[in-house]
Amino acid sequence: MLRTVSSFAVVVSLLLSTPSLQVTAHGFPSQYTPARPIHIEHVQLSGSLLLPRPKRPTRPTPRSCSQAPVETGDRRENKDELTVGNFNAEWLFINGGTGGLVCPGRSCPWKNKNMALEHFSRVAKTIAAMGLPDIVHLSEVESCDALDKLIEVLEAENAATKGAYRAYLVPGRDTALGQQVGLITKVDPIIDVVRTDERVLYPIKGSLCGFTKPGSPPQMYGSTKNYFARFQVNEIPILLSGNHFIAYPDKRDRCEKREAQASVIANAIQRHLLTQSHDEVIVLGDFNDYDDEVVDAAGELDHPISKALSTLRTATNPPLFNIANLWENQTERYTNWYDRNRDCKDDGGNEHVLIDHVLVSRGLRDRIVESYPLHNYKQYCGTLDSDHWPIFTRFDVRKDRGI
Template structure:
């Protein structure tokens, strides 16, 4: 979103007639006492050479500049102005935002102004945060402002062009000291902070993050840095968050210029420019006064290969809080994804299946109506009549949207695979690996993996199911690990950012790996498929725990690097969903089916995945 709320306790001066503004500014400049006399700095003096203004809390007057942009909508209106006579210090910004609250400022682009007000550091916060506890950086601005327009139609200071190589390859330097001197040549975050409020320009920018619901998209200023095969930017390491990513919003009202509805790989041809802002929704944001022409890149939705004769196909799909009361069109779109794009896998692990009443907090935990509606939608889309298995959670025990009771569940095609049912499952009963004739079996099927272990507190429990395919046993374990909620963003004022949620996923991975080890201890030739939304990257400690020693291998690593993603966040294409298989699963065919994450129009925010293999081919 292109706005932020008024900081608590800030008095916003209503818009005044120009003459009164000038008189007020003059009165502000006249010292009633020596102690009350405001300083008369230039913009670079206000911004300073660190993240925080050296004049924060002080009253200033007569700060000169030229208006470069106006925000005339929302609750955080105001204008940016820039100094046409910059200093020689690359660490000091020459642009500054003047905050006027809900009042549209009576200025126009090109006005020469002298501005007075209080220098403030505004730090945007999320729910439950305070300016002291939020990881977000701050915006230097003038509040309670008054100004004098001294001339009109002045030329604007030239925009700085962000060409390849302009933004440093290093994203951030370690530390938490906001008073440390900025080094814009050393890191991307220092570079952007040193340009806060200044007009920046990108030319022929490639879109790397689709248009969201709030009219924002992401472009890259480094098109050759970690490109994906379909036009995005790959997030492949904690050490390289891709500093060339930049969010773009618009200061032009929709009625004058609708915001482009763009997919990954599209372009904003020509010039996109505007002042550099900062919000908690992505960090540094280009507030465009000029938007390049939207040029579609022709991105198409992918289709997985169907299972070959003798193969079993197993898929995973996060269906994003699906419940029985959702719009039929939502069910139809997801069903088309299953039938057409995933090629109707024999077994599907579903994540984010909500109870029958969805977000209503009414004590209902059953999800049979949700799954029946989904099955009927799949049939209507030309797919098989799936059966389903699940274990309902305890009310409010598994996290997710309050009242929704999300859980994982299995769909399976009974014409191609048999589910081995063993009774005894409850929300708190743990499934065990037990010996069976010729191999291993599950003590209960379906059954939850260690559901009372603290690793799963307020999180979804894995669901293990035993399937029989042409006389061969295949174990499938559906997962939805703890979310990344609470982690600090990449643009955090603390570097490297703290990933607090990683600790719980690490414990979850250890518990899940322990269960897989139990299965393989009973039968080292067991065919095990572990899949779902692990909410973590292939290079993360949790996934590394699962793959350590070769007990499981992550199939995302078998793809070319430019294809290792199925989710896009803040312009970074990344892998959160995974399929992992035991050594007995040989020659698997594997697809990440790109149908959602890169598109402005999407049925879910995750792309599904499918693996195909011949049961028994490597097990005996």
């Protein structure tokens, strides 16, 4: 924000260009041209010079590793099953970041490269504890290089088969934090991994947030961190949507934006199914919100104020199924530590919240063999583990499995 100075005038020139999107046959936009940055000019009228804020160091533009191979491979050890992990790895950064914040460094929990490398080892160990799933969605990733580094650690320290995992990531639009979403997978996508830059008006119709006053003009919002990958697993075509939504499930201004993000993803899925109606669907990630159909470990305290999850569920007909419904023990229904009393100790109970989710279509729901959240470490301030826990799911994908 610029302060008002009586002896100076500030001329602000917003040089914005909207990205040009081309829609593919699958209903998703092709690669985009990044928007030009906002340019601010300061003009002296009298007296001394009005100095602009010092410019932030130029951050590197993250590269894309989204292209599907010409010949797709399937490196699963057991072709009768598909295992999927969903994990917010928390600042999986190694080279300083590509956004406004620097990580490793003072901007994130890992203050130096040694801490960041130890964090990579912890994340890899947790992925190995899930049995090295065939597909792993990861939130809060720095870049393709970070995913490659994670694969390197999995191979060197956790007995992952060399060359089994490949990394896929489409750079998003989180210019503030520089966080991305991506995946490592033993099953290659059959088309290039893509993202959507659609923006929608919010509050959305039927919004539950109650933040914007009636009569106020609507605004536009979209999802900065998302991707869509399409797989052929045995005889089953699968559309996988990976996401990371805006934080703070209890803040009503964020609530409206999260509902808009959910609408964007639901719209993209519906467009895809118009031409690929036989695809099964997996929607997963860190949604930073609760599901009104799943009571988590904190109980009714975590009832959602938004309709983000319900919007995602009803993207398909019949609706998507939240696999957390299968976790019988309510005290185990959590994926994140929320230190409500700020004592830096994991007190359990209402500090255990479920904001990471895996939603699946009917055909995959009937193929679920097992699913669980993996709670293999304790939380505390200063830990080098993630502040989230992952979700693991195993599907029976045999051709003769009845649906």
